[in-house]
Amino acid sequence: MVANDKQEELVQKVDAALKEWHQGDFVLGEQGFVYRIDPQLPLTEASLDAGAEGGELVESMVRGFVVVTQTCDIVRSCSKRPFVEVVPLTEVDEQKLNEIQRGRRPQYAFIPGCKEHCLVADLDRVMTVEKAVIIGWERRSGCQNDQDIRLLGKALARKRIRFAFPDDFVEWTKKLQEQFQKKHDKFSPEGEALRSLREIRVRAAPSWNESEIELMFWFIRHEEEVQFQGTTWDTLLQQWLKLIPPSGRFQFVYGQVATLEEITARDYVESDPLDFDHLSH
Amino acid sequence: MNALLTQNSDHVDYKSLSTSANGPMRTQVAPHYVGITVFPASSETATSELIYHWHCLLRNVQTTSGFNLLSQTTGSIEATRTALNEIRKLSGLTWEQLARLFNVSRRSLHFWASGQPLSRFNEENLNRVLGTIRYINRGGASINRSILLNPIKDGTIPFDLLVAGRHEEVKQLLGSGNVPQKQQVKPLSPDALASRMPQKPEELIDTLHDPIHREVGKSRAVRAVRSRK
Numbered sequence: 001m002v003a004n005d006k007q008e009e010l011v012q013k014v015d016a017a018l019k020e021w022h023q024g025d026f027v028l029g030e031q032g033f034v035y036r037i038d039p040q041l042p043l044t045e046a047s048l049d050a051g052a053e054g055g056e057l058v059e060s061m062v063r064g065f066v067v068v069t070q071t072c073d074i075v076r077s078c079s080k081r082p083f084v085e086v087v088p089l090t091e092v093d094e095q096k097l098n099e100i101q102r103g104r105r106p107q108y109a110f111i112p113g114c115k116e117h118c119l120v121a122d123l124d125r126v127m128t129v130e131k132a133v134i135i136g137w138e139r140r141s142g143c144q145n146d147q148d149i150r151l152l153g154k155a156l157a158r159k160r161i162r163f164a165f166p167d168d169f170v171e172w173t174k175k176l177q178e179q180f181q182k183k184h185d186k187f188s189p190e191g192e193a194l195r196s197l198r199e200i201r202v203r204a205a206p207s208w209n210e211s212e213i214e215l216m217f218w219f220i221r222h223e224e225e226v227q228f229q230g231t232t233w234d235t236l237l238q239q240w241l242k243l244i245p246p247s248g249r250f251q252f253v254y255g256q257v258a259t260l261e262e263i264t265a266r267d268y269v270e271s272d273p274l275d276f277d278h279l280s281h
Numbered sequence: 282m283n284a285l286l287t288q289n290s291d292h293v294d295y296k297s298l299s300t301s302a303n304g305p306m307r308t309q310v311a312p313h314y315v316g317i318t319v320f321p322a323s324s325e326t327a328t329s330e331l332i333y334h335w336h337c338l339l340r341n342v343q344t345t346s347g348f349n350l351l352s353q354t355t356g357s358i359e360a361t362r363t364a365l366n367e368i369r370k371l372s373g374l375t376w377e378q379l380a381r382l383f384n385v386s387r388r389s390l391h392f393w394a395s396g397q398p399l400s401r402f403n404e405e406n407l408n409r410v411l412g413t414i415r416y417i418n419r420g421g422a423s424i425n426r427s428i429l430l431n432p433i434k435d436g437t438i439p440f441d442l443l444v445a446g447r448h449e450e451v452k453q454l455l456g457s458g459n460v461p462q463k464q465q466v467k468p469l470s471p472d473a474l475a476s477r478m479p480q481k482p483e484e485l486i487d488t489l490h491d492p493i494h495r496e497v498g499k500s501r502a503v504r505a506v507r508s509r510k
Contacts, residue, residue: 034503046500055502062498092493103480105489147476158480177486184483194486199479219395226355226396234397254376254388257395262366264422276485 010132014078017135021074024111024142024152026066026089032059033088033127062088066111066121066142067134068156078131087126089119109155113142123159163272166208168248175243177276189231190239196225198260201271210249217244217255218263218271233257358396361404364411365394371414372429373422374440382410382444406446413448418458428455
């Protein structure tokens with residue numbers, strides 16, 4: 001009974017402390033990041049040393065942690081949800097900080113509250129801790145507003161939920177990828193057009209698993225941008241489609257430049273975002 | 282020249298082309314478009330190629346009154362493009378059905394919808410179809426599609442009448458939809474819109490994967506305590 005009372009008291013204490021925490025909040029100061037190794041197959045210096053001591057776990061010191069668990073799960077009672085996920089903070093120079101802030105390095109997430117310390121979240125490393133660990137940390141606010149929270153959410157999602165396009169699709173779209181890579185930063189009509197695309201989506205029907213697939217590419221543009229140095233969207237579309245002629249399983253290939261207003265909700269949900277980052281690596 | 286040009290400075294941004302690095306060489310058009318038709322006088326059976334050249338010619342013309350035909354032409358193409366997309370969204374018809382309706386390939390339709398100039402005939406036909414679809418609109422794509430494709434009492438299919446260009450008959454058979462105007466919703470703030478923007482393709486292309494030095498402070502082996510539960 002006494003044990004139960006004590007446990008209940010601890011749960012209340014942890015729950016009350018965790019009510020203050022949000023996704024993106026962080027703690028600064030030396031913290032131990034623990035990860036498992038195979039002592040027989042050490043990949044890093046740290047695991048080599050730890051393996052020599054016969055250990056299977058390594059604790060390496062980091063500059064702090066960011067909580068990446070969603071806020072709704074952080075504030076749920078620890079009696080039902082006792083864990084949170086944290087990722088280590090790592091120091092970067094200002095140029096890299098800027099690149100991470102612009103989303104050019106998907107391995108890292110920009111945490112607005114850490115900017116002044118030139119620290120970013122290293123998404124390649126994640127550690128699970130019991131919520132009671134958090135109550136000993138001095139909470140610092142990572143995200144100031146809805147926009148910051150959404151950006152962090154996007155960085156976390158991008159790291160984990162990218163659609164894996166089939167290999168033959170990746171191979172088949174190589175010329176298009178190369179063209180976009182070559183042109184996107186050029187001062188040319190095509191470069192201008194590529195920079196003003198909102199996103200590119202592709203729909204595969206009946207599904208990506210079939211032996212014969214109809215593809216529809218949606219080049220979603222912003223409403224105001226109609227043409228570039230006299231070159232219109234339909235001309236660019238023709239050029240792009242020439243780079244992906246019907247081949248292999250992809251026997252029917254269509255494409256359209258459209259604004260968000262013009263595509264239907266069905267068009268949107270039935271298509272996948274074409275993630276060039278993922279395709280090319 | 283049979284040209285009907287509608288000028289409305291409230292709706293069309295008459296920006297001329299600029300070559301400054303800051304002001305990109307884009308022609309921008311405000312979200313509300315003015316319906317404009319530019320027809321060559323010489324031929325009633327103008328091909329889309331001819332019309333395209335006509336548009337190219339107009340692109341290089343600036344009148345002495347400062348009236349920029351380039352923007353107007355662009356506006357006309359935008360209006361046509363918007364019309365086709367509206368037909369598709371309102372009618373609920375598939376691309377294949379729309380291609381049959383206009384007697385062109387599906388691929389051509391996608392180019393029209395992406396801004397390719399249309400022949401005079403197709404432009405007129407497009408606007409007639411839009412007028413009919415708007416008239417019979419019951420308020421939703423699936424119901425509109427259903428009334429267009431289901432046979433009525435004598436077995437006539439309204440869609441077949443549309444294909445045959447018998448728009449008035451379609452209107453008489455199906456009647457007016459009398460759909461109330463859609464409630465205008467308040468636009469999101471620029472910040473809210475920006476936070477919902479996906480990562481732009483140009484940023485995805487530019488992604489960097491080279492490793493940044495990984496800060497590994499002093500490390501030590503720790504012993505795991507096995508849980509029996």
